[in-house]
Every structure is written in C-alpha cells, then in structure tokens.
Amino acid sequence: MKITRGFTSHPAGSVLVEFGQTRVMCTASVTEGVPPWRRDSGLGWLTAEYAMLPAATHTRSGRESVKGKVGGRTQEISRLIGRSLRACIDLAALGENTIAIDCDVLQADGGTRTASITGAYVALSDAVTYLAARGKLADPQPISCMIAAVSVGVVDGRVRLDLPYEEDSRAEVDMNVVATDTGTLVEIQGTGEGATFPRSTLDKMLDSALLGCDEIFAIQRAALALPYPGPLPEPTGKR
Amino acid sequence: MKITRGFTSHPAGSVLVEFGQTRVMCTASVTEGVPPWRRDSGLGWLTAEYAMLPAATHTRSGRESVKGKVGGRTQEISRLIGRSLRACIDLAALGENTIAIDCDVLQADGGTRTASITGAYVALSDAVTYLAARGKLADPQPISCMIAAVSVGVVDGRVRLDLPYEEDSRAEVDMNVVATDTGTLVEIQGTGEGATFPRSTLDKMLDSALLGCDEIFAIQRAALALPYPGPLPEPTGKR
Amino acid sequence: MKITRGFTSHPAGSVLVEFGQTRVMCTASVTEGVPPWRRDSGLGWLTAEYAMLPAATHTRSGRESVKGKVGGRTQEISRLIGRSLRACIDLAALGENTIAIDCDVLQADGGTRTASITGAYVALSDAVTYLAARGKLADPQPISCMIAAVSVGVVDGRVRLDLPYEEDSRAEVDMNVVATDTGTLVEIQGTGEGATFPRSTLDKMLDSALLGCDEIFAIQRAALALPYPGPLPEPTGKR
Amino acid sequence: MKITRGFTSHPAGSVLVEFGQTRVMCTASVTEGVPPWRRDSGLGWLTAEYAMLPAATHTRSGRESVKGKVGGRTQEISRLIGRSLRACIDLAALGENTIAIDCDVLQADGGTRTASITGAYVALSDAVTYLAARGKLADPQPISCMIAAVSVGVVDGRVRLDLPYEEDSRAEVDMNVVATDTGTLVEIQGTGEGATFPRSTLDKMLDSALLGCDEIFAIQRAALALPYPGPLPEPTGKR
Amino acid sequence: MKITRGFTSHPAGSVLVEFGQTRVMCTASVTEGVPPWRRDSGLGWLTAEYAMLPAATHTRSGRESVKGKVGGRTQEISRLIGRSLRACIDLAALGENTIAIDCDVLQADGGTRTASITGAYVALSDAVTYLAARGKLADPQPISCMIAAVSVGVVDGRVRLDLPYEEDSRAEVDMNVVATDTGTLVEIQGTGEGATFPRSTLDKMLDSALLGCDEIFAIQRAALALPYPGPLPEPTGKR
Amino acid sequence: MKITRGFTSHPAGSVLVEFGQTRVMCTASVTEGVPPWRRDSGLGWLTAEYAMLPAATHTRSGRESVKGKVGGRTQEISRLIGRSLRACIDLAALGENTIAIDCDVLQADGGTRTASITGAYVALSDAVTYLAARGKLADPQPISCMIAAVSVGVVDGRVRLDLPYEEDSRAEVDMNVVATDTGTLVEIQGTGEGATFPRSTLDKMLDSALLGCDEIFAIQRAALALPYPGPLPEPTGKR
Helix, strand or coil: CEEEECCCCCCCEEEEEEECCEEEEEEEEEEECCCHHHCCCCCCEEEEEEEECHHHCCCCCCCHHHHCCCCHHHHHHHHHHHHHHHCCECHHHHCCEEEEEEEEEEECCCCHHHHHHHHHHHHHHHHHHHHHHCCCCCCCCCECCCEEEEEEEEECCEEEECCCHHHHCCCCEEEEEEEECCCCEEEEEEEECCCCECHHHHHHHHHHHHHHHHHHHHHHHHHHHCCCCCCCCCCCCCC | CEEEECCCCCCCEEEEEEECCEEEEEEEEEEECCCHHHCCCCCCEEEEEEEECHHHCCCCCCCHHHHCCCCHHHHHHHHHHHHHHHCCECHHHHCCEEEEEEEEEEECCCCHHHHHHHHHHHHHHHHHHHHHHCCCCCCCCCECCCEEEEEEEEECCEEEECCCHHHHCCCCEEEEEEEECCCCEEEEEEEECCCCECHHHHHHHHHHHHHHHHHHHHHHHHHHHCCCCCCCCCCCCCC | CEEEECCCCCCCEEEEEEECCEEEEEEEEEEECCCHHHCCCCCCEEEEEEEECHHHCCCCCCCHHHHCCCCHHHHHHHHHHHHHHHCCECHHHHCCEEEEEEEEEEECCCCHHHHHHHHHHHHHHHHHHHHHHCCCCCCCCCECCCEEEEEEEEECCEEEECCCHHHHCCCCEEEEEEEECCCCEEEEEEEECCCCECHHHHHHHHHHHHHHHHHHHHHHHHHHCCCCCCCCCCCCCCC | CEEEECCCCCCCEEEEEEECCEEEEEEEEEEECCCHHHCCCCCCEEEEEEEECHHHCCCCCCCHHHHCCCCHHHHHHHHHHHHHHHCCECHHHHCCEEEEEEEEEEECCCCHHHHHHHHHHHHHHHHHHHHHHCCCCCCCCCECCCEEEEEEEEECCEEEECCCHHHHCCCCEEEEEEEECCCCEEEEEEEECCCCECHHHHHHHHHHHHHHHHHHHHHHHHHHCCCCCCCCCCCCCCC | CEEEECCCCCCCEEEEEEECCEEEEEEEEEEECCCHHHCCCCCCEEEEEEEECHHHCCCCCCCHHHHCCCCHHHHHHHHHHHHHHHCCECHHHHCCEEEEEEEEEEECCCCHHHHHHHHHHHHHHHHHHHHHHCCCCCCCCCECCCEEEEEEEEECCEEEECCCHHHHCCCCEEEEEEEECCCCEEEEEEEECCCCECHHHHHHHHHHHHHHHHHHHHHHHHHHHCCCCCCCCCCCCCC | CEEEECCCCCCCEEEEEEECCEEEEEEEEEEECCCHHHCCCCCCEEEEEEEECHHHCCCCCCCHHHHCCCCHHHHHHHHHHHHHHHCCECHHHHCCEEEEEEEEEEECCCCHHHHHHHHHHHHHHHHHHHHHHCCCCCCCCCECCCEEEEEEEEECCEEEECCCHHHHCCCCEEEEEEEECCCCEEEEEEEECCCCECHHHHHHHHHHHHHHHHHHHHHHHHHHHCCCCCCCCCCCCCC
C-alpha cells in the first residue's frame, strides 16, 4: 500500500492511494457555506462522493452521468465514506464551511471503498492543515482520531485481508471495517454472499481487520509526517 | 409485533407487519422472466424495492417519483432487503421467474428496514407456496431457512432493541442484524452515529440482536402456521 | 363502501377508503408555507398527489420513482383530485399554509380516482378540524360543501355505477363525476372507450352518478359524525 | 377559423390551424412498427404529442426538454388528442404501422387543445390518403367519422364558445367537447374553475358546443375538398 | 432566402426565416432578471435555445422533452447561437434583463443552425427596438454590428454554399461561418466529415462563406427597413 | 508536455497526458458489438466521452452524475474528440467492435480538450496494437495518419499557443485546431470571446497552431516508439 500526498494541486487535500492494483484519487475541497438544511447552525459539514471511472474496471462500465442517475452501489459507498469521516472531525470547528471529499477510482481491483476511506482520511487531514494555516478553524485540532478501513473476506473457508477482485468476487463472506487508531469501531458491514455465516467467523474476521487497520495507521502516519505538499500562508504575529 | 398475511389479494404474498407504531406492507409478486443479464441461465431472480409513503413520517417527505430519482437511503435499504432474502432461497428452483418484493412503509416509527425484512420473509414464503401449488418449482422446498432482522441501538449507554424513532434518532450506535433460524448471520451493519464504539459494545449488541431474532422467528412461525390466505389450485394426480 | 378515519397517526387527516376490492389510503398533511409562485399572497394552497403501489394491480406495475418520471395517468389523476378539493375550501382561510393530499392505492379494482377524491374529502375535513383546534384558521368554517365522486360506465349497453376492474376494462363509455352535496357539479369527464356515445347516454349516466353521490355523502357524513380520531389541544379561553 | 393543409412537406399530413390568435401546427407522421406492447397483434397504433413552443404564450414559458420532464398539463392534453382521434379510425386497417400526431402550438390564445384536435383530424385524414395511395391499407376507408372539438366557457354568467385567453382565464366553468359529425360525443370534460356549476349550465354548454362543432365540420370539409397537397404515387393497374 | 418579421405576436421579436426548404421560427423574448450567477452585476444576459420539431425532419425524430434530456447536437447549436448573438450586443445596456432567443425548426433541409443565427439576429434587433421604445435601454444603440451565418460544404470536390440536406449529408467537409457586416468573424467551425482537408480548402470555403454573408446582410437590411411589426408606445416628450 | 503510456492496466490503451498543469487520463477500451443503429453493417465504431473530475478545477465543480445530466460543454467536447479520432481510423477494419475513448481530466489548467485529443490518439494507437495482436483486425494498419490538437488564443493582441487557464479566460479569440501529420486539417473551431476578429488573425492563429501540432507529433512519435506497455499474446504460426 502506498499513499501519495499532493497528487494534484487545486484541492486543499489531494491524495493518491494505491492498494495492490487498486488506485483511488481522494481529494478534499473546501467550499464556503453549508447545505440548506444546515444553514444558520454555526456548524460545518463534510460530504463525500465516490465514483468509478468507466475504464477503471476489467470491463468498461457505463458512465453514471450519461445514464442520468447514480446507482445504488455508488450512493451506498458515498454515504459510507461520509459517515466514516464525520466520526473523526468536530464539525463545529469548521464554522459554516463544507469539506467535500471526492474519491474517484482510477483503477479497481477489489477494496475500492476501504481504500477510498483510508486515502480520504489523509486528504481530510491536509484540508484541515490548509484551513488552520488560513486561520479558519475555531479549534486548531478538530480531528479527534485517525480513520482507516479494510475489507476482509472468507475464501475457501479462510479469512483473508483485502482480497483482489478475482478472489473477492468468489468470497463467501465479505466484511468492511472502519476503525480508529484509538481502538474503537466506526462502522462494520458484513454480508454473506449468497450464504450465511456463524458468529465465530465474524469474530475471526474482526480480529484480522483490526490488525490490518493497525498496519494502515502506520502508513498513514508516515505519509503525514512529511510537510504539507503545497504552499501555506506565512504565519503572522496576530491572526 | 404483529404479522397479518393476506393483507391485499392481488400479489402471491401480501403481509402487513406492525412493529410498535411502524407499519409496513410487504408483498411478493411473481413475474415471468428474469432481468436481461440473467437470461438463459435457467436461474430465477429475487429483487426488492423499499419505499416510504410521503405521509408515513412525522413530517411529510417528498415523493421520490416526483423528484425523479431514488435517494441513497432508499436504494441502500432496497439492496439490503434483496440480499437478505436471496440468502434463504434456492433461485435455481424458481426457473426463469422473478419474485419482486415490495416493502412500502405506511407509517414509520423506527426500524422500518428490519420490519421490512421480517415481513418480506413471510410474503416470500407465501409466494413460494403459491408457486408450488401451481407446480412451478423445480424443488418443492426452495427455502432453506427463516430470515428475520432487528435493529439494536445504544441509548444513554444502554443496549436497546428496536428503538422507536424518537430514541433511535439520538442513539449513539445503531446496528441492524439479519439472521437465520439456524443461528447464522446474513448481514450485520453497525454504525457509530457521530461517535465510535468499542468492540465490547458490538458483542453486547449482537447478543441482544440474536435474542430478538429468536422472538421474531416464533411470531413468523405462528403466522405461517395458518393456511395460505387465498385460493390455491386443487392438487391433481398427474401435474 | 367503507371509510376509516385515523388510519395512520402522523398526518392531520388519514383515511382508508374501501370501495369493493379497491382500497386507498388518503392523507392530508399540513405544512407551513406555500409554493414560490403563491408567496406573499396571504393565501394558502392545496395540492394532491396520487400513486399506485406496485403490487396494487393484478399484475405488478413498475415503480415511478425507479423509472424516474411520473406517468401521464398519474399526473392527470393528481391534478383532478387537487382541482376537486380546491372547489370546496376557502384557501384564504388557511393563511400561507399548504395542505398536501396524498392518495396511495394499496389495492386497485376499478374506480381508484373517484375513491381517492371521496376519501380525500374526509381527510381534508379532519385536517381542517386539526387546524381549527390549533387556532390556525382565519375562518373557522373554510369548507363550503361536501365533495364526492363516482365513476359510471356503460357495459353491454347498460349504465352501471362503480364498475370493478374486470367490467370497467370492457366499458363502452366511462365517466367520472365529482359533485357537491348542494347538488352542483365540480368536474365531469366522459370518454368513449374506442367508441362514441349519444347525448342521451350522457344524460342517463349523469342521473345515475348524481344518485350515487348522494349515497356517498351519507357515508361520509356518518364517518365524520365520530369525533376527531387523534388528540386535539384543549380549547382555551382566549386564543 | 382557418385550416391550411400542406403547411410543411415532410410528414404525410401537415396542417396549420388558426383559431383567433391561436395557431397550431398539426402533423401526422407514418412510421413502421408499433410500440412493444402491441407487437404481433396485427393492429396499428395512433399516438399523439402536444407541446407549446416557449414563445407561444404571452410570457415565455420554459422548455420541457430543458426541464427534463413533461408537465402534467402537456401529458393530459397529449392523451386527450390521442384518445379522440383513435375514436374515428379502424386501427386494424393500418397493419402494424403507427401514425404519430404532433400538435405544436406556435401561438397560444385560448383553446389550444381543441384547435389541436380539430387540426389533427385533418392531418390524420391526409395521412390516410397518403397510406391508401401507397396501398398500405387493409381497408381503403378506415376513418368512420369526422372529429372536431370546441371549448365552451361561462363568463359573467353567459355561455360562450372558444374564449380567447384573456376571457378564458376568468371563466367560471370551462368545458371541452369532442364530437363526431354523426352527432355523437367522443369526450366531454367540464370543470368548475374555483367554483361549482348546476346541471342546467352543463346542458346549455353542451348545446352551444354541439352547434360550434357543426360549424367546424363545415370548415374541415371545405379544407379537405381540395386535392392532397403533395405528390402521390400514380395509381397502377395491378398493385 | 426570405425573412418574415412579426410572424407571431407575443414575443418582442418574432421572425420566420426560410432558406430553401428549411424554415425556422426565431423569437426574442424579454424577461426581467438574469440568471443567478449574474445577479447584482448590473449587466443583462442573452441566452438561446434551439430545437427541432419532431416532424421537421424527413423521418420523424423523437421529442427531447419525452426522452427527458437534451441531446448533444441540440446543446451545441444552442450554445453557438447564444455566443454568436452576444458578440453584437452590449449587455450592459440591457440592465438586469434577459433576452431569450428561441429557434424552433418547423421544417429542416440543411443549414438549420446558420438559418437560426441569421433569423435570430433580426428577432434580436426587433426586441431591442421594443425595449428602446419602452425606455428600458441605458444605451439606445446597444447593437454594434449585424450578424449572419452560412454553411459551406465541399461536395464532389467543389465548394458549395448552403447545401440542402441530401447533399449536405454527403459533404466531405462542412463549415459554418458566423460573420459581421464589418467584415470580421465571430465564429468558424470546420469539420472533415470522415475525411481531412488541406488549408487551401479552408481558404476557399471562407472566401465563399464571406460572400454568402454579404448577400444575407442585404436581405436582413431589407427586412429591417420595414417598420416594427407590432404596436410600440407613443414617444413622449420627456422620457 | 509529457505522455505516459500504460498509465492503468485494464483498458487496451491507457495514457496520461500532461500539458503544463493540465493532466488528462485517456483510455481506449475495446468492447464487442456496436450501437443499435450500426448493427449488421459489418463496420466498427469509435465513441468518446470527456469528463472533468469534480476537484480538477480551481473551484470544485458539481458532479454531472449527481446533477443527473451531462452539460452542454461536456457533450460538445465528447463529440469533438469522437469526430477527430474517427478521421484517422478505418472503422471497417474493426469488424463490429467498438472502441470507447474516455478522457477524464484529473487536473485542469486550460487546453483540456486539445490535450484529450492528443492523448486519446496515443491510447487509440495502443488499442489498435492490442487488437492486431489478437488477430481481430481485417486490415493490420487501420490508422491512416496521426492526430493532434492545440488551442491558440489571442491575449492582449498577441497570438499564443496553449494558454493556461488564467490567461485563457481573458483571451479575446480562442481557437482549437485538430490536424494530421500529413498536413491536413480535421477540425477547426474559432470563437471570438465577446468580440470579433479579422480574417488575418485567423490566419496567424492557424500558422501558430500548425507549428504547435508538429511539435506534438514528435512527442507522440517518441512515446509510441516504446513497446506496447502490457502483455501481448505470442505470435503463432497459423492464426
């Protein structure tokens, strides 16, 4: 797994995350204002959109803009990414600003939703640095913990982390776990794919997932140890 | 909780499920043919659609047909219901026929997705009886187990089953569990609502959910002990 | 024919109307504000939406939300219901509030549009009681007359009231009449179905329709003689 | 009122109908094949679409293609035109071909729907001549009667035919009548506009409407007395 | 080529332009206000929409409103018309008002986009006269030059102006030129249709196009030499 | 300018093109079959879709899939890319297969449409190599010439090649030229941006554009001199 910050230069945070053959561009853009239902609350908002480029998959898939509607899978993943990242950030600190997360899959080979969450956390972290440097945050440390995600599957009876597409598509059980570096869970989704599974399998998958997340936190930390990949305003005496 | 079979008379299975103030009409309609991507496979299909009537909620919500698109939450739940029921039925036994499950929420007060799965299982069971009586099944017992679902929440630090809306909306963790009467899991989805949760909470919620499912299986069994609520063709000697 | 008030509890008016095998849930929800084109007029508004649940018909019909557009028949009936009810209510008395009528057909067997109007009148009446009890009305009696509707058809040369679907679909002429209990007409729509008809037939159909409406007014009156089916605020001395 | 045949030259029938300031281009295009639900029936089909050009109204109205959906009024009128014309033609005579009627309002000043039906009848008649000349009809006279339509309104208590927009918009009752030259009715739609009306008014409006239709039949007959406005194939001896 | 002003009477400018068999109704409607992104700028706006009536083409084409989306060709031409006309008008003179150009093709036989621009210029000119007479213009002469457009094609190796559809569809190169009567260019679009072309061909096409535009300017001038085709307010002494 | 082949590994051709700060991922995917209107012609097809990732621009732009429709600019550019590439390939050689070009802009800073065409040519070239190696081509050299595109602008009166966004947005004239390495033109589009331009400017822009294309052909040639970036089947003796 590899995380590249500053992959593009316009958004406040822009990360390329690579997980085996899977490659996702995760960006965090800051825009003024919040959605109508949140106006005049004094609170910020974080929203997320996930999409697959047409040529990202083994066989080209149609473009959702051309179809004129966003599919169920896309919406489900977009909602998952948004919920996961909102778990680590104090939206009150943003003021009435929105951070828009975009996860666009350039190449897919299994685990795109968990790679997206993992990369998006780093992009979000950069967007927060960007906002802090501009003096836009009410609280200079609005992020309370790190967020990472892994997928775990059972193939041929064995629990396996982050399956490539070829194996993932024949997994008997498929689970996505979003966790924090403080050892708690944010979201867990487990599905028997055309089968059901005992609770003992759930436990084994969870063990494996949490170990996997620990490895990812190390990679995220290493990536974030480097300086912010773009120009930041000079600190001034009295902001 | 109350399950009424034969709630309407056109579909092969029609069930009204009532869970506190929540009321969902769950139907199973049989149609000939399968979606294009499954044609000539010899296999049947089961699909599900969930929707909320506009006046089902405390405050009227806009109609998705008028908006011209199906929202993310609706799609997510529709997909969950479909996956859950496909876990218990042998689609090969249906031949190239489709069972369309519709879960329309007449009144909502928390737990509509789990009530929908629970009711839809009973409607599906009636549709299978209907198909069997018409000699349409390759295997007379295509259902391998019962399916039920419950929601569990943590409110004020306590694990609680099937919260009404007012409490659900302030739950700290929210989990939906779909299980079989053979003790296995079909799907588990747990989310920290603006917070994260330790693994010990997950375990407690799961204990509670599985006990809840056992109660539901008893209610489903009692409802299904009554005869099929509509006319069935006479058995004949030589079909 | 049977009218059940208080069928669900969230909307201000909620009625189940049953006409033979036809069953329609009619609700009247009160929302603050009016559509943009009516703002700052001081007048209220009444709008109506009709829809058929997918499993309501003999053969399951596709969901309009999934198709992404509302069909012509649905829009035509929605508009008819709205016009019919606006004929009996003084919108100035509502202030800038909107009453949204929803007629969702749970089971269809002919005459769903006239059943909808008939039931919606009762739901509207309850919504007015609800608004009056909250002191929201400029005029305590904004409803000037009762509204009911019937369908009349000619089958095999004979005029018949409220045909079930099987006969309705082979009617030679089909007419919907919306009338008031003061003996006047609100709307009349007559169509030769693949044929034409003489004016004498129109007259006979109208005779029959007006008699039918009188029976319905009696049923509506009996239903409305019962107290409002939910809690109302205590009357106070000085509102 | 004025009817111009051969207004454009591509469709089999193309008519400009002028009714006061109202001007509608009515065309009848012949296409091979029928909609999917009618295939292999041996029967033809007739469909109709009505639309208003954006600049046809006093104040420019938005284009429905840009809005992405067809409004309720447009659909209602399209359906009315289709039903009205199907009443006069034997669809079996067409074979599996479709006649598509298009009524596009170039300028609107009241009565556009009735002008559309009146003009569309003439365009249909030309399309039938065109098909007959090509030997495409099973029955050389598939049209059984003439069709015309008028609108009648009550303004200031007086019954009036074909009101211009300015008066139409303040009519107390508005009725559209579609009739045949054999004295029968095809469709009748009467609406109290924010008011209700006694049966005696209905009768007076109908008297007036039927007289109006007689005048229109004379104008249609005069227009159709001229030869077909385009080239027709030479009759041959042995088709 | 023929230009008829005052073709319809509601819009401020309404022109029928005829180019061989091609006939386009071009209107210019004035509406108060500007699009949201231009509000509070003090500047006006000019927008354009192009559409083909279904029966305008040799074979009937589907209605874009019914398809629910505007096709790429339609959007491309609409944008071209808007850009072309914005080149000749000082939008600051309009104040915060919008001129909406509509070009609806009644009959198509090649060159509909250039006919549209040519006719729309005349409609725009009338709309400006209308606004000036109402004292709505900050600058009485906001139009700086005339605008006309022609299409040029290469068929069988020869450069030809304004091809009818039958020849246009087999042109090897197709070019649209929008020019001003001051000898400058507004827009040039040249495409090899399944082939490529040398720069010398481009030069020849451009020579031909500019000569063609000169002829059109003469026709536009002749048409505009007549008085405004509708009533204008009386000039008053002191506006 | 930099061209990277083999940017992703699923599509037959995958190219990252970088032009200053502009970066576009251009892929060419091969799919069996052709659109319905081209079936049974024996000919292949080439189609193209262009899109901007939401975070590609200086300010985040909304996703077209979420808006539910493809904007005019997007459609215009998609059509241009498709036409441009179809000019260099013999579609008969492909048999009834489709090459789908996708140009997704990862970062935009002016000239995204011309960068897309330039990169897409290289991706197309790789897709042809891929098809040839699989023995799918009727003609082993279906590409007749190279295709490149540049944008030229006039800023402050001076002709300039490939302007970055900041200068492009204040250009007085903007022209896109698509040319072949045999010295001919494929497409030329020139627009005065709120102004008009003399023919002499057009000539100067064209001179500059053609020189620019020559530089690009050299870069394309250098990129294509490297071997195909993925595995190709072994040549066999007897295919």
